[in-house]
Amino acid sequence: MKEIRAFEDKLQQLFSDGLVRGSTHLANGQEAVAVGAAAALAPQDVVFCTYRGHHHCLARGMPPEAAFAEILGRLGGCCGGKGGSMHLTDPSLGLLGSYAIVGAHIPIAVGSAWASRVNGDDAVTCCFFGDGTTTIGSFHEALNLAAVWRLPIIFICENNQYSEYTPIAEVVPVVNPAADRASAYGLKSVLVDGNDIEAVRSAVTDARGTAAEGNGPSLIEAVTYRQSGHSRADPGTYKPAAEVAYWNTRDPIKLFETSLDLPTGELEAMNRGVEATIAAALEVALASPEPGPEALLTSVWGDAPT
């Protein structure tokens, strides 16, 4: 969690310095969902992320230098600089993509689970998405299909309270945008504290067991908070100060630190180690060259040059 936080904080700084192009979406405050879930998954499992997915990829084991280099558009990035912040991918880690069309990856994740069912393999598919995704059609089509085919998949809604710039409560008629919809697909309603890493791990462990035993999908709503704005262009000034203050007291890293009750020296050493890891990863990424012009035309087709 600390590495993810340090990574995202460093990225914020890189934006300010004008080193990152385009858009990016930070996950500060949501680290416990990614790390808790990753701790419950097995190596053969498959993960699908969204454009706000740095934390999922890092939690699954993507080296921070590969993530930094990708976001900086460098050859050493996990996608050779051709994907960017919103498309971090590494199939060797079971990371089958980060997707930037809200909800579109949910049916794709269902397809991955369908493949496990057809092949009879023991991989479970885990699909992350945000609260705003529950208002888009593909979410409902995918949930229905996964439920009716009883596929081995875990849907994790990371409810960070905001659908881009709009409070989720203003655009859905239910209190819990994912959990309250579960019954529509014959699924159990699972609501967890997304800032409590152990609660997330426990819920995902249960869901993984359900999937692995052939008992179909689970839909988990992890309630958390997006400490940043929607994207780098958004300072999030519309968020009420009292709300921000409340969620700061519920910061997932602070909560976990408190629960661990580590000696101060150990915590400080850990913090220093994390800072050094992230700083070193950034150096590696910055030393990586840009992709050569030939990369423009590669990987369009599987069988022929463009």
Add this chain to the structure above:
Amino acid sequence: MITMNYRKAIAEAIARAMRRDPRVVFLGEDVGKPGGAFKTTVGLRDEFGPNRVWDTPISEQAIIGAAIGAAMRGLRPIAEIMFADFLGTCWDGIANHAAKLRYMSNGQVSVPIVIRTHGGAGLGFAAQHSQLFDNLAMSIPGLKVVVPSNPADLIGLFQAAVDDPDPVLFIEHKALFDVKGEVDEDPFSVPLGSAATVRQGEDLTLVATGAMVPVCVQAAERLSEQKVSAEVIDLRCLTPLDMSTILTSIAKTSRIVIVQEGPATCGWGSEVAARTADVGFNSLDAPVRRVTSPPTPTPFAANLEKLWVPTVERVVAEAMSFW
């Protein structure tokens, strides 16, 4: 050789692909137990069972998404979208995902899927059940587009599409379902991106796809009565586009008429015309001509639809305007 119609060739093509490769699975609305809305998939579920032939809910986004995800995990899915018009509901999956994932991931991810659909006008299905969607598909890098006009090509091109590493949109024309043809009993495949010269000629070249191919063949027969010898090229695929067969033909004939079902603007005919005028300019003795539908949706009334779909008479008239 065996004789079969285009409708039967569809089920035969899927069955051959499924027999040849155990990774091939098939999903879509009513494709299994009911045998397809057009009876184009009869018998497949009986032969291959419920673990390879899957009936889905009416959920085109889920169908395309499931095919993409399964392909990323090593299967070779065939997804049916019942009418090409319905591609509008799942275009995001096709254009934004299937076609781009290899590029965005720098080659780490492949999406070898075949999206089969029934398209085309002429049968009174009106504006939301008559489109081909071929032109939109052709404009997307990363997506191949196949438009077979006869049973043998359908089977051969389908095998190539299933074997292909890229997503392929395979558009079967509804007006051709009863067209019969001879098909080799042994497995065969027709390479994607190879046009067929279906009739030799000397005086002009007619270029067509799908249901416009038999229209052009009939037009060529009429033209021969007027001592005009027309060559007919069936493109068979829009992506990859076989320009060399066209350029070789116009080097001989010096004239070209492109016959395209659907409105002219930004159609495949525009692309063929542009490339012909560019690379083939020195071969031409006359302007590039097109016969297309008017710039409207497909009308329902029989008399109006007849005015919409290019006819033999219009092709003949356009060809004769050269002289």
